[in-house]
Amino acid sequence: MAAETLPLVKGTLDVLVLKGLSWGPMHGFEITSWLEAHSSGRLDVDDSALYQALHRMEERGLVDAEWGITENNRRARYYRITAAGRTHLRAESARWVRYAETVTSILTARQRAAPA
Amino acid sequence: MDEEVAFHLESRVEQLVRLGRTPEEARAEALERFGPIGPATQRLRASAAQRERRRAGRERVRAIQRELRYSVRSLARSPMFTLAAVLTLALGIGANAAVAGLVRAVLLRTPPYAVPSRLATVYQRLPALGGSGDRLGASLPEFVDYRDRNRVFSSMAGFSTVDLDLTGDGPPERLAAARVTPNLFATLGVRPFVGRDFAAADGQEGAGSVAILSYPLWQRRFGADPAIVGRTVRLDEQSFTVVGVMPKGFEFPWPGMPLSDKAELWTPLVFTRAALAARAESYDVRMVARLAPGVTIDRARGDVSRIVNEFRAEYPAIYTGNVQTQATVDGLVADARADARPLLLALASAVAVVLLIACANAAHLLLARAVSRRPEMALRRALGAGAGHVIGQALIEALLLAAAGGAVGIGLAIAMVAVIRRVGPDNIAGLAQAHVDGLVLAFTAVLALVTALVCGVVPALRSAGSDAGETLKSGRRDVGGGHARHRLRSALVVFEAASAMMLVVSAGLLVRSLIRVLDVPPGFDPSGVVVARTTFDYHRYASDDKRRTAEQSILERLRALPGAQAVGFTTHLPMADERQIGFTVDGRDPNEYHWAANALVGDDYFRVMRIALLRGRTFGPADLPDAPWSAVINESMARQYWPNGDAVGRVIKWGGRPLTIVGVVGDVRVGGLDAPVQPTIYGSAFQLQSGATQFAVFIVRTASDPQAMLDAIQRTIWSVDGGLPVFGGTTLGDVVSRSVATRRFLVWLLTGFAAAALALAVVGLYGVLSYSVAQRTPDLGVRVALGARPGDVSRLVVRDGLRLAGGGIAIGALAAAGAGAAIARLLFDTGPFDPVTYVVGAAVLAGASLLACWIPARRAARLDPLTALRAE
Numbered sequence: 001m002a003a004e005t006l007p008l009v010k011g012t013l014d015v016l017v018l019k020g021l022s023w024g025p026m027h028g029f030e031i032t033s034w035l036e037a038h039s040s041g042r043l044d045v046d047d048s049a050l051y052q053a054l055h056r057m058e059e060r061g062l063v064d065a066e067w068g069i070t071e072n073n074r075r076a077r078y079y080r081i082t083a084a085g086r087t088h089l090r091a092e093s094a095r096w097v098r099y100a101e102t103v104t105s106i107l108t109a110r111q112r113a114a115p116a
Numbered sequence: 117m118d119e120e121v122a123f124h125l126e127s128r129v130e131q132l133v134r135l136g137r138t139p140e141e142a143r144a145e146a147l148e149r150f151g152p153i154g155p156a157t158q159r160l161r162a163s164a165a166q167r168e169r170r171r172a173g174r175e176r177v178r179a180i181q182r183e184l185r186y187s188v189r190s191l192a193r194s195p196m197f198t199l200a201a202v203l204t205l206a207l208g209i210g211a212n213a214a215v216a217g218l219v220r221a222v223l224l225r226t227p228p229y230a231v232p233s234r235l236a237t238v239y240q241r242l243p244a245l246g247g248s249g250d251r252l253g254a255s256l257p258e259f260v261d262y263r264d265r266n267r268v269f270s271s272m273a274g275f276s277t278v279d280l281d282l283t284g285d286g287p288p289e290r291l292a293a294a295r296v297t298p299n300l301f302a303t304l305g306v307r308p309f310v311g312r313d314f315a316a317a318d319g320q321e322g323a324g325s326v327a328i329l330s331y332p333l334w335q336r337r338f339g340a341d342p343a344i345v346g347r348t349v350r351l352d353e354q355s356f357t358v359v360g361v362m363p364k365g366f367e368f369p370w371p372g373m374p375l376s377d378k379a380e381l382w383t384p385l386v387f388t389r390a391a392l393a394a395r396a397e398s399y400d401v402r403m404v405a406r407l408a409p410g411v412t413i414d415r416a417r418g419d420v421s422r423i424v425n426e427f428r429a430e431y432p433a434i435y436t437g438n439v440q441t442q443a444t445v446d447g448l449v450a451d452a453r454a455d456a457r458p459l460l461l462a463l464a465s466a467v468a469v470v471l472l473i474a475c476a477n478a479a480h481l482l483l484a485r486a487v488s489r490r491p492e493m494a495l496r497r498a499l500g501a502g503a504g505h506v507i508g509q510a511l512i513e514a515l516l517l518a519a520a521g522g523a524v525g526i527g528l529a530i531a532m533v534a535v536i537r538r539v540g541p542d543n544i545a546g547l548a549q550a551h552v553d554g555l556v557l558a559f560t561a562v563l564a565l566v567t568a569l570v571c572g573v574v575p576a577l578r579s580a581g582s583d584a585g586e587t588l589k590s591g592r593r594d595v596g597g598g599h600a601r602h603r604l605r606s607a608l609v610v611f612e613a614a615s616a617m618m619l620v621v622s623a624g625l626l627v628r629s630l631i632r633v634l635d636v637p638p639g640f641d642p643s644g645v646v647v648a649r650t651t652f653d654y655h656r657y658a659s660d661d662k663r664r665t666a667e668q669s670i671l672e673r674l675r676a677l678p679g680a681q682a683v684g685f686t687t688h689l690p691m692a693d694e695r696q697i698g699f700t701v702d703g704r705d706p707n708e709y710h711w712a713a714n715a716l717v718g719d720d721y722f723r724v725m726r727i728a729l730l731r732g733r734t735f736g737p738a739d740l741p742d743a744p745w746s747a748v749i750n751e752s753m754a755r756q757y758w759p760n761g762d763a764v765g766r767v768i769k770w771g772g773r774p775l776t777i778v779g780v781v782g783d784v785r786v787g788g789l790d791a792p793v794q795p796t797i798y799g800s801a802f803q804l805q806s807g808a809t810q811f812a813v814f815i816v817r818t819a820s821d822p823q824a825m826l827d828a829i830q831r832t833i834w835s836v837d838g839g840l841p842v843f844g845g846t847t848l849g850d851v852v853s854r855s856v857a858t859r860r861f862l863v864w865l866l867t868g869f870a871a872a873a874l875a876l877a878v879v880g881l882y883g884v885l886s887y888s889v890a891q892r893t894p895d896l897g898v899r900v901a902l903g904a905r906p907g908d909v910s911r912l913v914v915r916d917g918l919r920l921a922g923g924g925i926a927i928g929a930l931a932a933a934g935a936g937a938a939i940a941r942l943l944f945d946t947g948p949f950d951p952v953t954y955v956v957g958a959a960v961l962a963g964a965s966l967l968a969c970w971i972p973a974r975r976a977a978r979l980d981p982l983t984a985l986r987a988e
Contacts, residue, residue: 028123028124029123029124032128046150046151047124047128047151048150048152048153051121051161055164058167065164065167065168065171077120
């Protein structure tokens, strides 16, 4: 992925992670697996970038973390979306969808729209 | 590596291995997929670690909150236990907080001066005169010597207290005041809040008369007049210009210093030529000084001794006979506390004992509770709670109980201090200002914490030490270790009984002392006598004749009052006023000064006071200034100086005046019921003129209402001169009881604390006995089933109880002997080993213990053997 697209991807990654956590608390590897499963492996993200996103959002209070026990009785850091995180997720999803719709509609236009 | 990252990589490796990679390949791919760890990642990771630590802290707090909630719920489930424990601790902690409030107000109060620890008082002593020559001031020339010759003080001031009549702008009023050297306030390091300080010129002979007011006087009498500076006030019929007002809260003389009537007004001590010539003729200039930097009290003592030796060598003709003046220095602060210290130490020790008993009781309650909760604790331990966890839980409960006890105790302390402030004796400086302040609260908090540890730690260890499996299996509440626990409980009860015994005996010794004091005949009959005071100012009554005429006409009109059975007059009232004069005996060494209490009295004084005339006569109408001067002395003085019984007709000299002894009267306890009888010389108020004659106490014996009579006396005095201040109206009975107020106060408080201790000990004993009856129910049931009668069973219980109490009484008696010796100074005519008190104390303890045994014994006697055995 090109360096200049990174901010967008970063922002997108945040929203994707929040989306994943909106189903319930997960630890880092679960989030990675979830992302890989839902993107069918099309998203090419370093695992460390995911942790960066998690820690950044934790700093901003969008997610909350606490140690918990996995199914295999291992200690893992579980992340949970906060109320602020949900608000952020709603706002960012709406913005992303509007943005994508706008870009899509321009790219797929058949003819020039009449000037208003 | 970070645990989170490690976990992630492991999970990834496992995933890849499951997908068919070799572990080596999987590890390499996992690392590659993880990607680079740049500085940004590291920064974020560090901040995550920090958050992690904070979260752990919050988690600990939440854990404690959980434990607290658990403890609160569990305490709420046994309200009787909780109430008993909280009240017990509240009593112990509250009593301590209250006494701490008193100690803070009286002993830890600092004077409102700059660096008070560097201030000192200088005394002269005349050891040849015994106790009465102990803490004297100086004559003016001596003061000047100390001031000018010392090498240890950076500043030295003198003062003498005086009462002044304030007239004009309202009813005439008697004020406590002090004449002070102009540098006094500067020495203390306090400046007036309005106006100016005294200047050196104010102390010069012939300077205009000026005064500085206290803040309360300015508020009360002058309505906080902002233009007070420059106003003229009339003091003792002379005009003084107000130059300043001292700040709020300023007090001088500092309470506890001798003659420490709190002054309401200060005027300069003027160094008149006459006073500067009168070396060693009086001792009324008190001295206060600021130590120079680096000077210790000891060094100051050495220096004033040097000075006194110097001037004694310079004036050998003056410092002769028993005028062997010495001088010493004391810290002002330490000095002020000397009087109240033994009393407060006694109280503080008593409440400490009460708290220990309360702790023992609470510990016992917690122990019993720990036993009843053993199945629960065992279950918690079986479910994985560590020993530390269980101990923590028990300690948290003790802490909660102590905190609640402390909170209730604070309420108790506030109430107690309020009562003490109201009823406490007014001669303990600072007592009237006692209150529960921040320092006392802090002390109480610490006390509650210590209390929790003391009473919680043993039960906590016990509850953790139980073997989970055994307890759960047996289903019984008390298995194994029962004996050790019972011994511990018994030891607690013995300790409680011993402490209670010690307090009861100590209080008993003081009660007995008070009874002995109250039994002391005062030497006069105070019942049905009222007194009221006035002063005949030198300026208003410039001539002796004028004063005498006024006194006589007031007395005459008082005699005419309906209900006045007898009327008398004196300058100084026993147990309220103190006045001492030095005298020599005619025909003996003229340099041999002696000391005697003194009052100048009217003709009917001895009759109205019912003081017995033993020999000779009292004063009569013929004892006037132009007749030979006569004196009446008391029996002790007659016996001491003329043991052959021939005092009447002898001559003593007072201030150069020869007085012929015309009569001997019975002894009067001038200094108070518990003070030794002093030699006493009475003079005739109508014959002698002295510094004392301006004071006047009118005495009326009446069967009617005291207040009505006091009003009538005031009207009568004002009918002769409306400008005379009338004050100090009271009954003589009040005067007598005030002289024992401090002693009575101590007795009340100590008796109260002893009663509290006794009650707590009885409750403790009751608790242990009922508990042991409950424990022994099966055993007792077997006995009943085998034919033991109810009486036998209760005797068993009572025997147990009395054995514990008896041990406590014996140990307590030994402890009481130590305590008695420690308070020997507070006792009167009662030995610290007074057998009656010990026997009564033991009987009280034994009786109370029987009471404590009674209910458990009855319960034991009523046991139904079937139920009892089924309980097994």
